[in-house]
Each structure stands twice: as C-alpha cells, then as structure tokens.
Ligand SMILES: Nc1ncnc2c1ncn2[C@@H]1O[C@H](COP(=O)(O)OP(=O)(O)O)[C@@H](O)[C@H]1O
C-alpha cells in the first residue's frame with residue numbers, strides 16, 4: 372500500500388544543511404500498528420510528514436497505492452492527503468472556539484462527501500470513539516483523553532486508510548495513554564487501517580505489532596513484536 376524507497380530529506384541550504392532522513396526504505400501494511408521510536412532529532416516527525424504528504428522528499432521514491440507521489444502537483448497531493456491520511460498530534464490541535472462536533476466535521480470540507488452527510492458521519496465516528504454524548508461541548512470542557520478521542524474521530528472522518536500519530540500519548544497520564552493506544556490498535560485490528568505511532572514510551576511501543584527504531588535519520592531496526600514483548604524507552608530523551 373505504502374512504499375518508501377531510499378527516501379532522503381535534507382533541510383536548509385548549503386553549507387547549513389541537515390539530513391533529517393537518510394535513505395529510508397519502508398513498507399507499511401494495512402492491519403498493522405507500527406511504533407516509531409528514536410532519540411529527539413532522529414527524523415521521526417519528518418518521516419510522518421513525508422508519509423502523510425505534508426512534506427516532500429529531497430530524493431527517493433514514494434509509492435502510494437501504486438502511484439508515485441513525487442510526480443504529483445500540490446493540488447493532487449492535498450487531495451491525496453485528505454483522502455488517505457488521518458493525523459493525530461500530541462497537543463490534540465482542536466479548535467477551542469468550535470464544538471466537538473464542528474471540530475470533527477472540519478476535514479469533511481476538504482472531501483468529496485456531500486454536505487448533508489457531514490454531520491451524520493461526524494456523529495458516527497464520535498459514537499465509535501465512545502464520546503457521542505460530548506458532541507456539543509467545547510474542547511476545554513473535556514479531559515485530555517476525551518480530547519484525544521475527539522482528535523482521533525476527526526482523523527477518521529474521511530475514512531482514511533492510514534492514521535499517523537505523532538506522540539499521541541505525550542500529554543496524557545499512563546492509564547489514559549494506554550486507552551488511546553488501545554483505540555489506535557483496534558483501528559488496525561478491526562478496521563484494517565495502517566497506523567503509525569511515534570512514541571517515546573516503551574509501554575505504548577510494546578502494544579504495537581511492529582517497532583521501527585530510528586537514529587540519525589535512518590531506520591536502524593525494524594522488528595515484529597509479539598504480545599509479550601517488552602520495549603524499553605530510550606535513555607537519551
Ligand atoms: N523544517 C525544518 N527545517 C530545518 N531543520 C529541520 C526541520 N524539521 C526538522 N529539522 C531537523 O531535522 C532533524 C529531524 O527532525 P525531526 O524529524 O523533527 O526529529 P524527531 O521527530 O525524531 O525529533 C533534526 O535535526 C531537526 O532539527
């Protein structure tokens with residue numbers, strides 16, 4: 372479904388360049404929850420941004436459902452981004468002056484979905500996240516765990532094949548973080564999504580099916596985990 376071949380990302384101009392990704396080759400599969408770990412600055416966010424078509428690679432090939440993403444113009448990329456990917460962030464990134472329902476409906480504006488379906492679809496994903504009763508509240512009236520469920524609902528509203536989550540449990544206590552990882556894992560197990568979660572937390576990573584470890588812009592390890600795996604957090608965070 373998603374294949375990166377020798378993807379390199381260089382930021383800045385000579386002589387002040389930073390190689391954020393260095394020849395990364397990677398396939399992502401449906402039904403798979405992949406955790407990405409690595410020290411700060413190792414390229415985790417850059418990798419998610421390139422996978423999610425938020426940023427372009429400097430070199431390498433990126434195939435998405437057989438299409439070479441590098442060859443697409445900005446408009447085609449934007450459409451692909453809105454249809455294929457759902458994004459979840461550490462800080463939830465909900466709009467404070469909009470209700471939960473309105474927040475979840477936002478991505479629909481950039482979809483082909485007819486307007487009359489926006490609200491029922493948003494309610495359906497809120498239902499799926501177990502928070503339909505919070506639809507008319509505002510983000511600051513919710514707990515962190517509830518806000519992250521809203522953000523996941525928003526990520527799901529356009530039926531993406533891929534969910535990209537950058538430290539989604541970073542602002543949550545460990546019990547709530549565990550619940551959020553369970554939600555993400557269910558999306559992989561029961562709905563066939565490919566889910567990628569960047570995390571510093573070994574407990575979160577150990578729930579994943581697969582663990583990528585990054586260092587200096589490279590994937591230094593790519594392993595399948597079994598349910599008894601224990602993943603230790605990196606000491607240098
Ligand atoms: N927009 C940018 N401009 C310049 N350098 C960047 C930019 N984004 C990231 N970097 C650099 O690229 C490297 C990888 O960053 P990042 O992907 O954010 O790492 P991580 O998420 O693992 O902490 C770091 O050295 C960072 O400073």
Ligand SMILES: [Mg+2]
Nearest residue numbers: 415416417537
């Ligand atoms: Mg990061």
